[in-house]
Amino acid sequence: MLQFTEDCRLGIPEIDSEHERLFALVNKGYALLNQEENLRPAAKNLLKHLRDYADTHFIHEEEYMRKIDDPELSSQKREHVDFTNRMNAVDFSRLTDEQLRPALENLLDYLARWLFGHILGSDILIGKFESPFAFTSKYATGIDEIDEEHRQLFRMVKETHDVIQDNLVFDKYDQIVYVVNRLKNYTKEHFKHEEAYMERVGYPGLLKQREAHQAFCDKLAEIQLEDMDNNQQAYLENLIEFLLNWLSVHILHMDKEIGNYLSDLTHEIDL
Template sequence: MTFMPWPSDLMLGIPHVDAQHQHLVALINALHDELDNPIPDRAVVGEVLEGLVEYTHNHFIEEEVMFQRYGYPQATAHTAEHGQFTTQAMNWLLRFEAGEEVDLEAMAFLKHWLLHHILQEDRAYVPFLQAAIAEAGAPGAITSEAPSAC
């Protein structure tokens, strides 16, 4: 059974953000799968944990650029939540590198945090961004990319 399934209610309707969220879920599942082995391979756990920390950091940067681009008023609070999670994830990585194990409590936290963050915090910015784009008359999907020069 999959530790963290990807139900359709996690889709925000922003294709690049949804794809990133799906990748984060896949990394969490890969970490859980390795930890669920009778004898987890520390090298694999470390590699997946490092990938999770790096990918999450990059995803947060993309979201924050999107907030800045469209003037999202809750950006400060949302960014602070990103910072708290990044600190927690880095602490796990540093403790793991110091010889500690990643436990099921950490896995439960990852699952709960990401589900809550997508369903509550991320879902909250979607209507604002859609309205900001419509108001600006900007065609196309919500993006974190800079507008192209014409």
């Protein structure tokens, strides 16, 4: 019998509870191996419950990871798909009575190995890594309107990342065009707002900011959608890397100086 031990607990109550339920279902299956009569309908019923419960659990687990912006989500989804495909490939109805019991035992052994391996090798990492797309406190300028627009820019870069990770969409051209154009438009609006704010408060670094903003807009304008259509994966990966690097460096080394400038002004006034 499988034991749901403490080292299998993630510290996330809703996920831990569902994992315990999956362990219980597998143990129910092992108990069936000692059943002499009506094994076939019982095995089919168990398989149905395993499929249904696993599907529900995967939805909950992936939604939780999506909410916390966990960078391991795409890897988890691949493992979940592999497991689902394995479950869907099982067909007890084609087996003879002699074949059924060893087939059920093989399935249960696979489930036991998969559960322990998946929980201790993958699930245990949920929430342990900071997403590169997360707008964390280190990026905060202390200026609410600017911080909120920066937060939205990070969301848009993540949206671009999600497009490339969507294995269910073969030709992603239309989606890429949409997210890139949306990013271009939002970036221009953000720069206008940010520069207007700097002008209002008399920020001395406004000229350098304008130059940096223009350089970024020029880079976005160089994006050739035709090239993306020819090699979407590589093009988008390079684009994501550029966007993340530029946003991080620009905010940390330039935009945060706006907040520092305002803090110094406030300090001088207080004196």
